[in-house]
Amino acid sequence: FIVEFIKKENIQLVGKLSAEVWLGRDTRPSGESLIEVAKEGINSIIGAAVLDFGVLTTPQLHWMIRARSKGWKATEQNYFEQLSSSFRCLMDLTPNGIKVNVEDDKLIVDGANGVGGEKLEILNSMLNNLAIEVRNCGNDRGILNEGV
Helix, strand or coil: CHHHHHHHCCCCCCCCCCEEEEEEECCCCCHHHHHHHHHHHHHCCCCEEEEEEEECCHHHHHHHHHHHHCCCCCCHHHHHHHHHHHHHHHHHCCCCCCCCCCCCCCEEEECCCCHHHHHHHHHHHHCCCCCEEEECCCCCCCCCCCCC
């Protein structure tokens, strides 16, 4: 049946990449095994390629896929560079005379022991106009979303 369908739909099986699937996962223990199962399934499709980007937030993976489709550089580092650059541009729009008081204007974020906390710490290192304190960033391998 599959061979008949391939012939009927004129699907090329040789020499042409039919799909490129980008994968990312969160920090849950099941993430690694789920990625491996997904890779097996994707690799069983003739002409399909899989790229595993490891631990990413959902918005990061979405941005990277969008960037790729627009012909931009599409790495996690490129995501952080664009986000931090956009933030700096936004901060440049702050009217003169208004200053951010780092002591009083600290942004406190609960990272829920997940991937978002880990990634926010990376972004925080790239920002100098915003004081961010990330709690439950996931580095201590706490339970995802516990007590948040």
